[in-house]
Amino acid sequence: MFDLLPDRLPWFVGGPILGLLIVGLFVLANQPLGASGAYVQTTGFLRRRDGVVIWRVWYFVGMFLGGLLVTQVLRSGSEIRTGYDALTNVFPLAVVVPMVFGGATLLGYGAALAGGCTSGHGMCGTAQRSPASLAVTATFMTTAIITTFVLRILTGGDL
Amino acid sequence: MKLNLIGLAFGVMFGGVLAASNLHEYDTIHAMLRLDEIDVFLFMASAIAVSAPLLWLLERRGMNTPFGGQLKLSRSMPEAHHLKGGALFGVGWAIAGTCPAPALVMVSSGAVLGLVALPGIFLGLHLRERQAMHDLHVGDGEHRHNQISV
Numbered sequence: 001m002f003d004l005l006p007d008r009l010p011w012f013v014g015g016p017i018l019g020l021l022i023v024g025l026f027v028l029a030n031q032p033l034g035a036s037g038a039y040v041q042t043t044g045f046l047r048r049r050d051g052v053v054i055w056r057v058w059y060f061v062g063m064f065l066g067g068l069l070v071t072q073v074l075r076s077g078s079e080i081r082t083g084y085d086a087l088t089n090v091f092p093l094a095v096v097v098p099m100v101f102g103g104a105t106l107l108g109y110g111a112a113l114a115g116g117c118t119s120g121h122g123m124c125g126t127a128q129r130s131p132a133s134l135a136v137t138a139t140f141m142t143t144a145i146i147t148t149f150v151l152r153i154l155t156g157g158d159l
Numbered sequence: 160m161k162l163n164l165i166g167l168a169f170g171v172m173f174g175g176v177l178a179a180s181n182l183h184e185y186d187t188i189h190a191m192l193r194l195d196e197i198d199v200f201l202f203m204a205s206a207i208a209v210s211a212p213l214l215w216l217l218e219r220r221g222m223n224t225p226f227g228g229q230l231k232l233s234r235s236m237p238e239a240h241h242l243k244g245g246a247l248f249g250v251g252w253a254i255a256g257t258c259p260a261p262a263l264v265m266v267s268s269g270a271v272l273g274l275v276a277l278p279g280i281f282l283g284l285h286l287r288e289r290q291a292m293h294d295l296h297v298g299d300g301e302h303r304h305n306q307i308s309v
Binding site for chain 1: 162163164165166167168169170171172173174175176177178179180181183184185186189192193194198199201202203204205206207208209210211213214215217222224225226227228229230231232233234235236237238240241242243244245246247248249250251252253254255256257258259260262263264265266267268269270271272273275276277278279280281282283284285286287288291
């Protein structure tokens with residue numbers, strides 16, 4: 001709408017801001033700035049389970065709204081699109097859709113099994129110097145890079 | 160009530176930073192994992208470089224948080240489920256090119272296939288949670304026992 005943030009924020013601005021957000025949530029609530037736990041709490045909320053951590057549901061909504069604010073209000077040109085250009089250039093949509101769904105299911109299952117994701121373990125956990133988080137982060141970085149290279153070889157370098 | 164507002168505010172800021180850094184784009188994550196671009200690694204490293212020393216200092220000073228008691232960082236030792244979960248997460252992350260927080264921003268940015276990724280993540284988390292209902296593994300990420308509820 002306004003195009004106040006047309007370009008990608010450089011890493012040396014975005015990274016430290018995120019670092020301060022991590023510290024901020026620990027300082028206020030002694031809690032990690034993760035994401036997968038918020039999904040679990042939101043599921044519990046939607047299914048009306050007991051013991052739901054309700055602020056995590058607000059936090060879940062907030063992540064969506066924060067994305068909306070930046071991409072639709074502060075930045076122009078985020079029109080409706082697939083969001084997977086590199087993938088749709090290589091595969092037909094009939095392959096891309098199950099790939100994205102399957103990959104997402106796998107990462108969700110893995111995050112629950114590991115007890116966190118890129119934010120929970122990868123950033124908040126390593127910032128706490130947790131050996132478990134360091135192990136999780138090293139593991140997922142390794143398998144993700146290997147998987148990317150396998151996909152690249154399988155597609156003859158197209159992906 | 161106040162905690163809900165804090166949750167909402169931190170969610171907005173977190174989602175906003177991810178969006179401003181284009182981390183919700185498949186292409187950004189893909190370029191990172193192809194090792195074509197170092198920016199996301201530097202993004203993560205600088206976030207940790209800022210937060211780790213501050214957290215260390217605040218914990219050492221025995222900081223009392225207004226909503227969560229005394230600041231206590233987690234330092235669990237790695238177990239088999241961490242490695243298995245991390246390995247599966249990495250494969251899924253590389254295929255889907257997104258992870259839980261960026262997937263939400265993907266949807267709000269107008270990327271239609273985010274609507275495919277999002278239910279996939281919910282399903283995957285649910286499958287594991289259901290399997291482990293009685294023996295919930297808690298890690299140092301966020302699935303912790305000391306989740307505070309209001």
